[in-house]
Every structure is written in C-alpha cells, then in structure tokens.
Amino acid sequence: MASRNQNRPPRSPSTGKELGDENPLDKRRRLGAVGRGAGSIGTGRTRQPFSAVNNRPEVTAAVAAPEECPHHEFTKEEVGAILNEKLKAKKFDLKAKYEHAADHNKRLKLCVKWFQQCDENHVLEAEKLKNSLESVVKDALIQKNKEEELNSIISELRDNNTSLQEKLSKEVSEKLDAIERHITENDARITAEKLVASLKEELERAQQEIATANERATSLDNTHKRLQEYILSLQQYNSKLINDLETVCESLKRVEREKLTIVENLSTLRCHCSSLQEQLISSRVSQDDAVKQKETLLNEVKCLQGELQQVRDDRDRQMSQVQVLSTEIEKHKESTGSSLAELDNMTMKWKSFEDTCSSQREQIRILELQLASANEKLKMTDLSASETRMEYLEKKRMVEELKDQLVDMEHKLVDGENLRKKLHNTILELKGNIRVFCRVRPLLPDDGVATEGAIVSYPTSTESLGRGIDLKQSGQKYPFTFDKVFNHEASQQDVFVEISQLVQSALDGYKVCIFAYGQTGSGKTYTMMGRPEIPEQKGLIPRSLEQIFQSSQSLKAQGWKYKMQASMLEIYNETIRDLLSNNRSVGSDPTCPENAIFGKQYTIKHDANGNTYVSDLTIVDVSGITEISSLLRQAAQSRSVGKTQMNEQSSRSHMVFTLRISGTNEHRATSAGSLNLVDLAGSERLSRSGATGDRLKETQAINKSLSCLSDVIFALAKKDDHVPFRNSKLTYLLQPCLGGDSKTLMFVNVSPDPTSVGESLCSLRFAARVNACEIGVPRRQMTLQHVDSRLSCG
Numbered sequence: 176m177a178s179r180n181q182n183r184p185p186r187s188p189s190t191g192k193e194l195g196d197e198n199p200l201d202k203r204r205r206l207g208a209v210g211r212g213a214g215s216i217g218t219g220r221t222r223q224p225f226s227a228v229n230n231r232p233e234v235t236a237a238v239a240a241p242e243e244c245p246h247h248e249f250t251k252e253e254v255g256a257i258l259n260e261k262l263k264a265k266k267f268d269l270k271a272k273y274e275h276a277a278d279h280n281k282r283l284k285l286c287v288k289w290f291q292q293c294d295e296n297h298v299l300e301a302e303k304l305k306n307s308l309e310s311v312v313k314d315a316l317i318q319k320n321k322e323e324e325l326n327s328i329i330s331e332l333r334d335n336n337t338s339l340q341e342k343l344s345k346e347v348s349e350k351l352d353a354i355e356r357h358i359t360e361n362d363a364r365i366t367a368e369k370l371v372a373s374l375k376e377e378l379e380r381a382q383q384e385i386a387t388a389n390e391r392a393t394s395l396d397n398t399h400k401r402l403q404e405y406i407l408s409l410q411q412y413n414s415k416l417i418n419d420l421e422t423v424c425e426s427l428k429r430v431e432r433e434k435l436t437i438v439e440n441l442s443t444l445r446c447h448c449s450s451l452q453e454q455l456i457s458s459r460v461s462q463d464d465a466v467k468q469k470e471t472l473l474n475e476v477k478c479l480q481g482e483l484q485q486v487r488d489d490r491d492r493q494m495s496q497v498q499v500l501s502t503e504i505e506k507h508k509e510s511t512g513s514s515l516a517e518l519d520n521m522t523m524k525w526k527s528f529e530d531t532c533s534s535q536r537e538q539i540r541i542l543e544l545q546l547a548s549a550n551e552k553l554k555m556t557d558l559s560a561s562e563t564r565m566e567y568l569e570k571k572r573m574v575e576e577l578k579d580q581l582v583d584m585e586h587k588l589v590d591g592e593n594l595r596k597k598l599h600n601t602i603l604e605l606k607g608n609i610r611v612f613c614r615v616r617p618l619l620p621d622d623g624v625a626t627e628g629a630i631v632s633y634p635t636s637t638e639s640l641g642r643g644i645d646l647k648q649s650g651q652k653y654p655f656t657f658d659k660v661f662n663h664e665a666s667q668q669d670v671f672v673e674i675s676q677l678v679q680s681a682l683d684g685y686k687v688c689i690f691a692y693g694q695t696g697s698g699k700t701y702t703m704m705g706r707p708e709i710p711e712q713k714g715l716i717p718r719s720l721e722q723i724f725q726s727s728q729s730l731k732a733q734g735w736k737y738k739m740q741a742s743m744l745e746i747y748n749e750t751i752r753d754l755l756s757n758n759r760s761v762g763s764d765p766t767c768p769e770n771a772i773f774g775k776q777y778t779i780k781h782d783a784n785g786n787t788y789v790s791d792l793t794i795v796d797v798s799g800i801t802e803i804s805s806l807l808r809q810a811a812q813s814r815s816v817g818k819t820q821m822n823e824q825s826s827r828s829h830m831v832f833t834l835r836i837s838g839t840n841e842h843r844a845t846s847a848g849s850l851n852l853v854d855l856a857g858s859e860r861l862s863r864s865g866a867t868g869d870r871l872k873e874t875q876a877i878n879k880s881l882s883c884l885s886d887v888i889f890a891l892a893k894k895d896d897h898v899p900f901r902n903s904k905l906t907y908l909l910q911p912c913l914g915g916d917s918k919t920l921m922f923v924n925v926s927p928d929p930t931s932v933g934e935s936l937c938s939l940r941f942a943a944r945v946n947a948c949e950i951g952v953p954r955r956q957m958t959l960q961h962v963d964s965r966l967s968c969g
C-alpha cells in the first residue's frame with residue numbers, strides 16, 4: 176500500500192486534485208499566490224488574497240459590487256465577463272446605455288487599476304524574486320554542490336533504492352508468493368481444517384462404528400462362540416451320528432445277517448413245522464384209529480359184558496330152575512310117589528342142565544378172560560392214546576412256540592426293515608439327494624402282449640430286494656436300483672405307507688415336494704390322485720391330506736395349532752391356470768380363449784426363504800378333509816384332460832397342488848412347512864401320440880417343459896454354476912424343490928406294456944439321473960423360543 180502511494184503524483188493541497196491534472200491558469204494563480212506569499216514575507220505587506228487560487232463563490236460578490244470594494248480581486252471569468260460585456264439596454268435608451276457604459280467603464284477602470292496593482296505587485300515581487308533568485312542561485316550553487324552530493328547520494332540512494340526496490344519487488348514478489356502461498360496454505364489449511372473436521376466427524380463416526388463394530392464383534396464373537404459350541408455340538412452330534420450310523424450299519428449288517436439266519440431258521444423251522452404238522456396229522460390219524468379201535472373194543476367189551484350178563488342171567492335162571500327142580504326132586508323124593516322115569520328124566524335134565532351150566536361157566540370164564548384181555552388192550556390203547564395226546568400236546572406247544580418265534584422274527588424283520596429305511600432316509604437327507612420311487616402299473620387290457628415273457632422283472636437278491644427293477648429290451652437286460660420299487664401288485668396303501676413319514680415332515684416345518692414322472696398312461700394320475708371316491712383306490716394326495724389333518728388334530732394335545740392354505744394350478748401350454756378359481760368354467764376346453772381369466776397375471780415369485788408364490792392365484796383356507804375333497808373334485812373337473820392314442824383320459828397339463836402349513840404352539844414355537852404334490856403331464860413321442868392340431872401343440876409344449884426339467888436335472892447332477900430354472904414355468908415353479916433345501920421325492924411311473932419299453936427305458940434312465948442329484952440338505956423352517964435359541968433356524 177505504501178509503495179502504491181509513493182508512486183502517485185503529488186496532490187494539490189487546496190483542490191485535492193493531482194497536480195498533473197491542474198489547468199495552466201490554476202497553475203499560474205497558484206504560483207502567483209506563492210509569489211505573493213513570498214513577496215509578502217519579503218515586503219512585510221498585507222497579503223492580498225488572489226481568489227484564482229481557489230474557486231470559492233467570492234466571484235459573484237466581486238462582480239456584483241466592484242465599486243464598493245477598491246481592493247477587489249478579479250477572477251479570470253470576471254475579467255472575461257467585463258471584457259465581453261455587451262450593451263443590454265434598448266437601442267434607443269441612450270441614458271441606460273450611458274449608465275451602463277459608465278458602470279462598465281468604472282468596472283474596467285477598477286479592473287485596470289487592480290491589474291496595475293497586480294502588475295506593480297508583480298514587479299515588486301519580480302524584484303524580490305530576482306533578489307531571492309540570486310540568493311537562491313547562490314543557494315542553488317551551494318545547493319547544486321549539495322545537489323551533486325545529494326545526487327551522488329541520490330544516485331547511491333537510487334542504486335540503493337533500485338536495489339532496495341529490486342529487493343522490495345523481490346520481497347514483494349516473495350511476499351506475494353508468500354501471500355499466495357499463505358493464501359494457498361490458508362486454503363489448504365481451511366480445506367485441511369475442513370478435512371480435519373470431516374475426518375473428526377468420520378473419526379467419530381468411525382469410532383462409533385468401531386464401537387458398534389466392537390459390539391457387533393463381541394456379539395459376533397459370542398455368536399461365533401455359540402456357533403462354535405453349536406458346531407462342536409453338531410460335530411459331536413455328527414460324530415455321534417456317524418458312530419451311531421456305523422453302529423447302526425453294523426447292527427444293520429448284523430440284523431441283516433440275523434435276518435438271513437432268521438430267514439434260514441425260519442425256513443428250517445417252517446420245514447420242521449410242516450414235518451411236525453405231518454407227524455401231528457399222522458399221530459392224529461393214529462390217535463383217531465386208536466380211538467376207533469378203543470371204541471370198537473369198548474363196543475365189543477359192552478357186547479361181551481351184555482353176553483356175559485345174559486349168560487349170568489341164564490345161569491341164574493337155570494340155577495333157580497335147578498333149585499326149583501332140586502326142591503321138586505326133594506319134594507318128589509320126600510313124597511316118593513313120583514315115577515322113576517320122571518326121576519331119571521329129571522336127573523337127565525338136571526345133568527344136561529349141569530352140562531349146560533358147566534359149558535356156560537366155561538363160556539363165562541372164556542368171556543371173562545376175553546374181557547380181561549380186552550380191558551388190558553383198552554388200558555394199553557388208553558395209555559398209547561394218552562401218550563399220543565401228550566405227544567400231540569407237546570408238538571402243539573412246539574408249534575405254538577415256533578409260531579411265536581416266527582411272529583417275533585417277522586416283527587424283528589419289520590423293525591430291521593424300518594430301521595434300514597430310516598437309516599437310508601437319514602443317509603439320503605444327509606447327502607441331500609432327491610429320492611426316487613419307481614412304480615410299475617399292472618398290464619391293462621389295451622396293452623400289447625409280450626412275445627418273450629414280461630419286460631419287467633425284479634431281482635431277488637437281498638441287497639436289491641424291493642429296490643431293484645430289471646427292464647428287458649431286445650433280449651438285453653437293463654438293471655436299475657431306486658430307493659423303493661413297487662411292483663404291479665402294490666396297492667395305493669402300500670405306496671402311501673412308504674411316503675407317510677415324508678408327508679408328516681411337512682407338519683414339522685419342512686418343504687416337501689412329491690412329483691410323478693413318466694410316459695403318458697403309466698399311472699401318474701392314478702398314483703397321485705387315484706380315485707378319491709373309492710377308499711382303496713385313493714391316491715397319495717387325498718391320503719396325505721387325511722394324514723396331515725389327523726396328525727394336526729392329534730398334535731393339538733401338545734399345544735400345536737395349524738393354519739392350512741391350499742392352492743391348485745396347472746401349467747398348460749406354458750400358461751398358468753388357476754384350478755380353484757370360481758371364474759373358470761368347469762370341464763371346459765383348455766384351448767378355448769374364453770376360459771382365460773382376464774386381468775390375472777399368475778407370475779411366479781420366490782422369497783428369501785425359498786417359498787414360492789404365484790400372484791393372483793386363489794388360496795383357500797382349509798380346516799378339514801371334506802373341504803379338501805370338494806376342492807380336489809373342483810380341480811379334477813377343471814383340469815385339462817384329453818384323449819390320446821396312449822390314454823383315454825390323458826392329463827394334458829402339469830398339475831401342482833400346494834398346501835402351506837403354518838403352526839404355532841403355546842410355547843411360542845412356530846413352524847412353516849409346505850407340501851407340494853405334482854402330477855406331471857405324460858411324456859410321449861410325437862410319432863406314437865398321433866396328435867394333430869391343438870393336441871400336437873399340447874404335446875410339443877409338454878415335451879419341451881419336460882426336456883427343460885431334464886436340462887435342470889443334468890445341470891444339477893453336473894453341479895453346473897448355471898442351472899436353467901427359468902427356461903420353463905415348470906422348472907421355475909419347482910426351483911426351490913429341485914435346487915433348494917426341500918425334501919423331494921420323485922415317482923417314476925412305468926408301464927409294463929411291451930410296446931412302451933423304449934419310453935420306459937428313457938423314464939428309468941432319467942429317474943436314475945435324478946436319484947444321483949444332490950440338491951442340498953433339507954432345512955426346517957422352525958423357530959423355538961424359550962427353548963434353545965441355537966436351535967432356531969430359517
């Protein structure tokens with residue numbers, strides 16, 4: 176700032192204007208004033224103010240009354256005004272003109288006088304100035320010397336000054352730089368301060384975050400510890416399970432060995448039993464003979480006793496006769512009057528009677544001997560009969576014991592089989608595989624006739640008993656093993672027994688999916704739905720629902736309450752259709768556009784828990800089997816069915832029945848399970864189906880979605896990163912069941928029809944692929960509060 180003032184030109188002290196801007200008259204006046212001032216100093220006269228030095232409004236007063244003020248000082252403008260003044264009076268007003276001219280003259284005189292005075296003053300001043308100039312010149316010489324000195328000093332000073340200026344400019348530039356630096360530093364400091372402030376905020380935030388993170392870390396640590404404990408307990412449980420598994424496997428082997436020995440024992444026991452039964456029968460026969468013999472002997476004895484009695488009666492009678500005769504003889508002898516002839520006669524008679532008596536006595540003795548021997552025989556027979564009876568009772572007891580053993584063994588066998596199934600299921604659950612059951616339907620009247628025996632057979636070896644199936648095609652045998660194989664004799668109840676545990680787990684909070692796959696007419700709909708109106712022919716869907724309702728009723732005693740919601744849809748030609756919608760006309764042609772429910776989107780969505788939802792789908796709250804039965808009837812009537820060359824009533828769509836089960840318990844535990852039962856449309860070769868028009872379109876859509884299903888299965892089996900679930904509505908709908916954490920079971924239905932052997936082979940190969948698929952360990956959606964938080968799971 177100082178340097179800037181230094182560079183400025185000097186200002187006039189009176190006007191404040193810069194002197195460089197001063198006009199020449201003002202300059203002259205200023206100099207005059209200086210001169211007058213100087214003169215006044217030199218002459219000692221009173222200083223005459225020269226108003227030209229300033230432009231104050233004295234001018235007007237001077238012009239107005241010059242005659243009244245003989246020392247009036249004229250300004251340039253006044254002089255100019257007086258000189259240029261013209262006559263303002265009228266042309267013919269000479270008096271006025273004269274007065275004006277006199278006045279003008281007066282003023283001019285005054286002006287001239289003032290001018291002369293000024294001039295005198297100037298002369299005086301000039302002299303004074305001259306004198307002073309001389310003294311000044313002297314002074315000037317002195318001054319010049321001084322000036323020279325001063326000049327040298329000045330030049331030195333200039334040099335100094337320049338160097339100082341340079342220094343100054345340098346310093347100024349440095350200072351400017353420093354200022355700039357300072358500014359930048361200031362800016363930087365401000366930004367740094369801002370940064371510091373923001374950093375402080377961030378620090379605070381970070382500290383807060385650290386604190387929360389620490390809290391989280393501690394909680395995570397706790398969780399980690401708990402998890403580690405849980406993992407440890409799981410590992411222990413796992414190792415215990417593995418140990419259990421090993422022991423169970425060993426016990427299973429032992430059980431199987433025992434089973435084998437039991438089976439052998441059983442067969443030998445059966446043989447023994449049958450021989451014993453034969454013996455029993457023969458002993459019964461011999462006992463019967465002995466009894467008969469005894470009876471005949473008893474009859475004989477009775478006859479003989481009768482005869483003996485008769486003989487005894489005869490003897491007694493004859494004895495009484497003899498006595499009568501003897502008394503008569505005594506009478507005759509006493510009377511001696513009877514004739515000797517009569518006496519001889521009588522003697523003869525008596526003798527003959529005596530003979531008869533002795534012969535009869537002999538007969539009696541013989542008969543008594545016979546009776547004794549018969550009695551002996553009877554005793555013997557009785558003895559042998561009682562022995563036989565004893566033997567029979569002993570044999571009977573043995574048979575009973577064997578029967579008990581047999582029942583025991585059969586129970587053991589069933590228990591062993593159940594244990595094996597349970598272990599097998601546990602192993603599968605641990606492996607996370609899709610389970611596959613195979614079902615072969617009986618031959619139907621419309622099926623072809625096999626030329627070289629049946630195409631389906633079942634191996635009888637212990638390891639594949641009930642699990643193996645062999646398919647014969649062109650003389651070659653293709654063996655397959657599944658988790659269970661049901662032959663054509665298996666009833667609906669036999670099939671249901673095997674899946675009842677799986678169905679039960681839906682109540683326990685698991686997602687369960689059962690679907691039936693197979694060529695058209697192989698028995699999928701029969702297996703899944705059956706004929707609900709005939710009790711023995713009810714399929715898996717009605718049976719599962721009955722079981723679920725019964726179990727939910729019995730679980731009420733343990734404080735569980737369940738809410739169940741049912742929905743049913745079909746995927747027909749890649750379009751979802753609501754089977755429970757009341758807006759839909761029943762039994763109608765699926766290809767007819769009038770059957771579409773306008774405005775309904777039916778889009779499939781999966782949530783984070785792997786639950787599937789279909790928008791706009793009718794969901795019905797159900798609380799009993801009667802409601803379900805009517806829903807199933809409604810759905811069956813709405814389903815798209817058509818006749819094909821392979822099946823009278825062929826399902827032309829994939830049908831999905833879903834029952835969502837949510838349970839709550841008094842202890843605030845909750846479970847959320849679901850049961851998905853799927854009856855797929857049947858695969859069929861276009862060449863065999865004989866389909867045209869809409870049927871052809873349907874068949875193509877069915878085959879495409881089933882091929883998408885097989886693509887998904889193959890990708891899962893290969894553990895591909897990308898599984899094409901979205902390629903079809905069916906696979907996208909089944910995504911949580913195929914690629915998630917649900918318990919999934921597939922039924923592969925096989926037709927024993929020899930003309931379908933190619934399709935059956937394809938189905939069995941596909942099923943074998945499915946059986947090898949690992950989809951993950953089933954996860955239970957269950958929360959248990961107040962029990963053990965570690966057991967809570969999604």
Ligand SMILES: Nc1ncnc2c1ncn2[C@@H]1O[C@H](COP(=O)(O)OP(=O)(O)OP(=O)(O)O)[C@@H](O)[C@H]1O
Pocket residue numbers: 615616617619663693694695696697698699700701702822824825826827855856857858924
């Ligand atoms: N286990 C069985 N016992 C008795 N009859 C059966 C059995 N399985 C299937 N059937 C009969 O076979 C015929 C075809 O069965 P179903 O309609 O269930 O086949 P599908 O595989 O569902 O065929 P589509 O895929 O064409 O619908 C029906 O008449 C059914 O009653």
